[in-house]
Amino acid sequence: MLFKLISAMSGVRFPDAARVAFYHRDFAGPALNNWTQQVMRGPSEWSVGERELMAAMVARFNSCPFCVGAHGAVAVHGLGSEVVDAALGDYKSAPISGTLRAALAFIEKMTRTPDALGTDDARAAIAAGVSRNQLLDAAAVATVFNIVTRYANALDFEIPGPDDFAKSAKTLLKRGYAS
Template identity: 35%
Template sequence: MPHVALDENLPGIAALFAYRPETAAPLGQLADVLLRGPSSLSVGERELIGAVVSRGNDCTFCSRSHAAVAAEALEGGIAVVEAAWKDVDGAPVSAKVKALLHVALAVREGGKAVGEDLIAAARAEGATDVEIHDTVLIAAAFCMFNRYVDGLATIAPDDQDAYKATGVRLLAEGYSRI
């Protein structure tokens, strides 16, 4: 049961955005810039970073909703996301994305967990400074989003199939109109 009076028909962050539209606008814009803005990382790769960080934070709503978007955007679909959830190194993604996922998971632990070794490994796989920057910011933002969603005990279906339509819509429309 949510800790504040939320629309029971809206899951996760959608309910929080409806509850406080004045905070929803900048948070939605941040998500759009990070996940849809110009980048050498694909939308699917950036969504995968969000899904993996959210899974590491045990945030059902964010991990499943961003998994759904990543699945729509990545060749290989949900199997790629599930593989990354299970074992980043065994996931069918590029070595660069694997290295960036390791950076993102370190951010999840704490900013100071991102050591020179992780950055050097990402650079060795071809990651640019902008890609490293954006990975750290995406991971940090998702930590905030995860704590926002779970800290207010929003509703989150546990069945991945419940998020498929959301994934299709978010891929097409982005986050400013949640």
């Protein structure tokens, strides 16, 4: 009943991610939400848009269309659709800063081939201008979304259309992730 009311008021189907957090608080409840809130909205040298793009990129690396759509839609508010679309297509040639590109390269390796990730990769990111704090924050985003994308895929979240992702993005920007 609550989900129907929220859906009717927002004009968007209550997202599966929120349903999981509501029904399975021990699985994806306050602890994961609070951690995600800190990583995505806490103090950082990265903007909210950049961190949301990182989340969308981890989702792309993990083939999670729900999270690509959700976090890509939020990233658009900070970076613009042309930048987000270009980065999701190929971040190596997208019109983004060299530091963001280096951080995305680091989290791509962290996501796709974690056993191959080493200190040389961190040194390469730092040499490209990524600060230690930025690297830690990027790794935190990748860690959270390597968990979230896997459970979204495992639970086969429904994929809303672009309009619903755009509406949900506004809510996520306003409310954040904490429950």
